[in-house]
Amino acid sequence: MEKDLLTLLRKGGLHLYARHGTATVGVDQAYGTFHSCRYQRNLSEHGRREAVYYGQMLRYWQIPILSPITASPFCRTRETALLAFPTNGVQIDPFLFEIFMLGGNLTSAEQTSILTTLTSKLEIKPSQGMNNVMIGHSFPRDVGLGILSNMGTVVIKPKGPGRGYDIVKKLTLEDLATLDSI
Template sequence: MSATSRRQVLQGSLALPLWALAGEGEAADDTLALLRQGGVVLALRHALAPGTFDPPEFKLGDCRTQRNLNDEGRAQARRIGQWFRRQGLQPAAVRSSPWCRCMDTATEAFGSSGAVQAWAALGSPHGRSEQTNEASRAQLRAALRAVPAGRFELWVTHAFVQQALAGQSTGSGDGLLLRAAPGGDVQVLGRFSVG
């Protein structure tokens, strides 16, 4: 990407998404610049939790009944937190789906559970369902619009919430860098991965 194109993205005048991998040269510089500029949210999918869906006996408050992070997922979450610390970046807020795999990703990456705010809008309003509703999407869009310049938030969520909010999703432990576009739409500025 040329310096002119990068400036256009940073100034918000380029409508096409910027695809950025956090560990690769110029793309990493773009990701860093956007996070430091603020007014954005990194919507991170929870780290690796093998399997699909939750077991039939699922209970939201009981991690023993849920699909959880494995050792690789916990290590992946720690790498995410290490990347942010190396860059000197601290989210203004860390919010998480109340599902254990999301809360564990957030706490492994960013410290004690007291630093992580559980937020139902980042989970499924229907228990085991992999769907989100318009009320949750409206809450997420409003919160995205409220993130001020110079600050960014990190939201740990699920692929289906990423898809419902931004029309895209990621692999485990990867994220979408989002900004509120004029008119209330959600703009995907790039993709984030620390590997």
């Protein structure tokens, strides 16, 4: 199955939604002050190594990646994107902050609105022969794309606007490293 996945990834047309690398312990304090990393959980040294390795693995497997990389406005997601893809550029997508907010106290209407927007984004097919990478946050259990490990990736196949998407596979960073031998 993994060799088929590698072929699919090399063909392109997929979304790769990845959680940022391992962050420092603590709590984000200043929501909305995204330019100052001082009040946020940031990547740990281990998280930085994970991010570099993630990009190296995608290049090693010759998986075509669309530029720019999309990231949440948090410093840890922006840094993950920059370390993993130093030549692709990073575009901030404020919507990915809303994914982070799914873990908070939202009304069911607010949660439904975020998930509806997520679906509409994931239905759009990337440019022919390319894969779109989004660096964001994990989801709560049984919500959206579910819980993701640090640098975990959900491989998503869009069906087109209004037609939904399929989750092809959830990968850990370790899975990505062994795509051809599992």
